[in-house]
Amino acid sequence: MTLESTPTARILPRTADNTLLAGASEGTRVELRGIVKDYGPTRVLHGVDLDVAPGEFVSLLGPSGCGKTTALRVIAGLEDATGGIVAFGGTDVSRTPTNKRDIGMVFQAYSLFPHLRVVDNVAFGLRRRRVDTATARRRSGEALELVGLDHLADRFPHQLSGGQQQRVALARALVTEPRVLLLDEPLSALDAKVRVQLRDEIRRIQLRLGITTVFVTHDQEEALAVSDRIAVMAAGRIAQIGTPEDLYLRPATPEVAGFVGLSSAVPGTAAARAVEVWATSVPILGDAPDGPVEALIRPENVRLVGAGEGIGAVVEESTFLGSIRRTLVRTDDGALVRLQHPADDRLEYGERVRIAVAPVPVPVRPRG
Template identity: 80%
Template sequence: MTLDVTPAARALPQTADNRLLAAAGDGTRVALRGIVKDYGPTRVLHGVDLDIAPGEFVSLLGPSGCGKTTALRVISGLEDATAGTVSFGGTDVSRTPTNKRDIGMVFQAYSLFPHLRVRDNVAFGLRQRRVDARAARRRAGEALELVGLDHLADRYPHQLSGGQQQRVALARALVTEPRVLLLDEPLSALDAKVRVQLRDEIRRIQLRLGTTTIFVTHDQEEALAVSDRIAVMDAGRIEQIGSPEELYLRPATPRVAAFIGLSSSVPGVAAGGTATVWGTDVPLQSDVPDGEVDVLLRPEHVHLVGAGSGVGAVVEESMFLGSIRRSLVRTDDGSLVRLQHAPDERLQFGERVRIAVRPVPVVATPRQTR
């Protein structure tokens, strides 16, 4: 697989203010080959292959139970693969203990030592590596500066907010200057506003350091916002891997289309590479046999129209979201459809409207008998 990661996007600032930044490398290539993981008779990973370029930020995205956390634990060495190999920088580390893989890990739980001050929590890994106390203190201060918490170095964990504690956990993972950073749902315990702030901060830091990063999440918005590429997983397999734009605009399977972004399934008729939906012909993204199909539509694919075109529908709900309004309608054929429209187009519950589809490429599957 050829990866296109622009070196310019990884350029690191020249700075003497923070030695952690000044010494940062260009990341490490990570490769998974045929990873199989069994728990007794249950197979949770089915031959996973994945190539991650040096300095790339890749998210493993999928619903609970899809195998994304198991894959991360295999990469970290916390779990041994039943079959297959994991390599860092071209070296097979499949049998290398976790503490020898030179990784940093951040989990959903902060796992800070309550009896240690923030600075000592961050320096803990350095002390385990027998870095002298003076150097460990300096490097811990630099890592805290990187996450914006150097002014709280002398506090204890219970004196910090949840977001601040997770920043400390991130600093602790970065202070050893790991070859690979592994993030296992690190934001899921935080409230919505703090999640967005810390999500953006993690991405900013990762771009500055150029550390190869693997991020596990079930939150599609999170993955779309921070990733160079996203691997969508389902039932222990990678369904598709690509940039956020590729996955959203050109999903390879209906499951990817349904999981990435909001989608509505509506009936259509396929013929010759197009599908007819509510009287409008739309191009199909992949080959589908001619005949009745289920078409997946994004909210932005659907718009309000006047009498005499499209299909009739009844408004079920309408939400004001600032720059847009998103409404849910039930068409006359019984389909529930979400559409996105201007905020000044106010729709009321029970109101009759007409909607149509824009002529943009869509994903469709042969219609299942109901």
């Protein structure tokens, strides 16, 4: 028997009704200082520095192999750093075992005990801490209430949907009232609708508890939706850290711009901190040498225009996305460009159009 996931708009319990909420704290500062991690001759983390403020939600975002999960495991104590310091609340915990760091951790795999009921799965960490049975059951019930599953406390894991099992894993991580919550791609095994529901629920609970949270994901939409700040990782380093708005609107490098959000690489010529694209002068983000470059342009900054403006193009595909339509065109100079426009502006394959770019600052990279 599989039960449906709970609705997104569920009301969280009032603080007075739940001692887990009543005990919510201001969070703990988490710091990585010059973290280096080697596996034999291979270096996977290159002097990573990260400062997570008390109660902050920070995402480590990047492609597979960039070092984000290794960094999380170093924070958790599941991996020993080759060099550098991990600090919680200003105290060096680099040599402190995982079970002494007072963390809660949720993995991609639910890792629930199939022979234990939901309430006993959640209480497992409390039993390991020698909390008496009555107290453990009460606190487990409160944690399940927090994630909306208190009515399923006596079910077994196989009787739950994937989203419900991940909620149980979240409740198990929260029930010990940890100083820090670590989330290692906890949503990637779920279908799209459940993933969005649980993503938003995790953020609401995190805000209510005020718990410092580090979230690893390769999904930029997840990171943009829930984070206070995002650290974009590449090749074992943090390429940029900032608010979602900073990363999207002011990417520090073309690589960050290419990873966070959609961008089209358009040929242009840079001169005097601007790049000329289709006869429009566009400001450049950061520094760039004069000469031939590629400008990375967001779909929302490309628009359809009339005869005599911009550049000609041919429609390659057009995708209906509900309130908007996203269209891919090939310009007369050979560039593939995505633009975003109202859904009722329907464009057909092979149709001739003209497009222009808005003078919004863009990152550039050398052409060639």
